[in-house]
Amino acid sequence: MAVPQPVGFYDVTNPATRDFVWSAVRRNYYDLGVRVWWLDACEPEIQPGHHGNLSFHAGPGAQVAGIYPRDNARLFADGMARAAAETGRPEDGETVLLCRSAWAGQQKYPAAVWPGDIGPTWEALRQQVRAGLSIAMAGIPWWTTDIGGFHGGDVRDEAYGELVVRWFQFGAFCPLFRLHGYREPRPEVGWNGTGGPNEIWSYGEAAYEMIKDVVLLRERLRPYLHTHLDQASETGLPAMRPLLVDFPHDKTAWTTEDEFMFGSDILVAPVLHPGARSRDVYLPEGATWTEAWTGGEGGQTITVDAPLDRIPLFLRNGAALPIASEGA
Structure with missing residues (x-):
């Protein structure tokens, strides 16, 4: 049976083929000023x-x-480096490659990875935490996720709106922060097809206010984040990382999968279940921890309030960071 296949793939492992593809990319995009690339379907996404x-x-x-995704990223990184050398402008070789998948060695190239077309479910959200921490430990510090999942989700559904708010809260503490998805209702697939509305104001007024606060929090943390992303580019230490990286002598830190450090000073404990308005948080040994929203302190494992408009965050050793907005 014939299978519709709207994309084609080339032999990425052939150097001559990579040169040919880059020549077309350079002529039609790079020479016109394009410097950042979205490399989708680079598994490759063959059917079957x-x-x-x-x-x-x-x-x-x-x-x-x-190795397909690795050498696909290599094509763009190497091509840009050669083009920049020819023009004598090193800055023209700088890029970010948003890749849907990755392979060993891809950290050599400026690859930012997202997990592909995931579902709009709480289980998918829980998986994103583990996936982001896993890829960080694999040596790729640039990670992001489709907030709300990619396939499906109806902005008119209040239950789905709760998931989106919690996903935004998690997304704000990923190295890259992005909303992307193909929402309901879905039209027939075509070149001009688009899903339902998916802007931050699409989920109703109450959800919008909470999402807006998350976006503003991310903006307030921009200098802090940039410091740690610079560190990631220089040393490979990921900004989003498992607790065990900072607390290697704490045995529980090695088995904690639903919390993580965001840089050196923020412990993030996202809410990952529907209807939850509190959660248990493990605070590793070897530091003092202050609850970022209230200033409260706690022992090693505590239960914290987590109303829908708040993600549990803890500051390490008295770090002063702009978590709450002025006047909050």
């Missing part, structure tokens, strides 16, 4: 997904298909 049916320059698909 049987890599054993493929043959690459580097070898049988069953053996080498996994």
Whole structure:
């Protein structure tokens, strides 16, 4: 049976093919000023997904298909570096590659990764926390997620609105912060197709006020975030990282999957279940912790309030950061 396939793929492992593709990209995009790239479907997204049916320059698909996203990013990074060398403008070689997938060694290139077309569910949100921490430990410090999930979700559904608010709260403490999704109602797929509304004001007035506060919080933390993203680019230490990175001697830190450090000073404990208005938080040994919103202090494991408009955050060793807005 024929399978509709709206995209085509090239042999990314063939150097001559990469040169040919880059020549077209350079002529039609780079030379016109484009410097940042969204590299979608770079698994590759073949249908049916049987890599054993493929043959690459580097070898049988069953053996080498996994390197596709890495060498796809390599094409753009190497091409831009060569172009910048030719023009004598090093800044023209700087880029960010938003990649839907990654492979070992991709940290060599300026790849920011997101997890692809995930569902609009609480389980998907919980998975994003683990996935972001896993990819950080794999050596890629640039991570983001489709806030609200990609496929589906109806902005008129109040229950879905709760998920979106909680997802925004988590997203604000990812290295990259982005809203992206194909919402209901869905039209017929086509070149001009678009899903339902997906702006931050699309989810109703109450949700909008909470989402807006999250966006403003992210903006207040921009200098702090930039410091840690600079550190990530220089040393590889990810801004979003498991507790075990900062607290290697704390055994519980090694098994905690639903909290993380955001830089050196903020412990983030996202709310990951519907209807939850409190949650247990583990505070690692070796630091003093202050609840960012109230100034309260606690022991190693505490239960904190988490109303819908608040994500539990803890500041390490008295760090002074602009969590609450002035007058809040």
